[in-house]
Amino acid sequence: MRRNGFTLIEIVFAMAILAVAALSMFMLNRSSNQQAMDSYYEFLAFSLAREPIEVFRGFGYDNLRMIVDGNVSPPAGYKINSMQDLDFDPFSPIQYPAEATMFKRLIELKPVSHGDLNAIQIKVTVAARSSSRIEVWMKNRTVTLESLILERPR
Numbered sequence: 001m002r003r004n005g006f007t008l009i010e011i012v013f014a015m016a017i018l019a020v021a022a023l024s025m026f027m028l029n030r031s032s033n034q035q036a037m038d039s040y041y042e043f044l045a046f047s048l049a050r051e052p053i054e055v056f057r058g059f060g061y062d063n064l065r066m067i068v069d070g071n072v073s074p075p076a077g078y079k080i081n082s083m084q085d086l087d088f089d090p091f092s093p094i095q096y097p098a099e100a101t102m103f104k105r106l107i108e109l110k111p112v113s114h115g116d117l118n119a120i121q122i123k124v125t126v127a128a129r130s131s132s133r134i135e136v137w138m139k140n141r142t143v144t145l146e147s148l149i150l151e152r153p154r
Contacts (some may be wrong), residue, residue, distance in 0.1 A: 037137040041128075044099060045143040048086065049124040052078050052107050053147045056122050061151040064120045068109045080109055085129065102134045103127065118151040 006014075055078065056064055066072040067080070074080050077094055084107075086100045108123040127142040128134035135141065 034137065038139050041099070041134050041138040042140060042143065044097065045103060045126045045128075045138070046145070048096070048100060048103055048105060049126045049143050049145040052105070052124050053122050053145060056109070056120075057147065057149055059149075061118070061120060061149050064109065064149055065111070065151075068111055068120060074107075078107055080107055082106070083127075099134075102129050104129050112148065119148040122147045122149065 055075065059067075063072070067074050077092070083104050085104050086096055088096065088098060088101050103126050106125040106127075108121075108125075110121045110123070112119045112121045123144065123146045125142055125144045128138055
């Protein structure tokens with residue numbers, strides 16, 4: 001007499017195949033989330049590094065040179081040569097996303113000259129604050145951007 005149905009071995013084998021397929025889908029989803037969060041936080045770090053470079057670029061060489069020489073104070077929120085936490089202040093004219101509070105930023109200005117060419121080198125390093133979730137998500141803990149502001153020829 002022939003019975004229509006599956007044997008226990010066939011059912012266990014099918015369940016094992018389904019378990020492997022489900023586990024691979026969960027791992028793929030986890031990896032995708034990890035890469036998306038890493039990209040987001042890295043983009044945010046690059047934006048936070050690019051911002052002071054653009055602000056100082058707008059000042060021009062002569063005004064920047066006065067800041068480097070100590071004749072003029074840098075604008076509020078752009079401390080020079082000290083690591084600065086990016087805190088959320090709802091009354092500040094500069095608004096950052098909430099996740100920016102998990103970063104700290106170092107802005108360095110240095111005069112550079114080569115023959116007749118004078119410039120100010122701007123180096124901005126953005127790093128994850130310790131004990132923040134960025135340390136879990138972001139592969140590169142720091143982002144550094146550099147730029148030169150050249151003196152106009154006279």
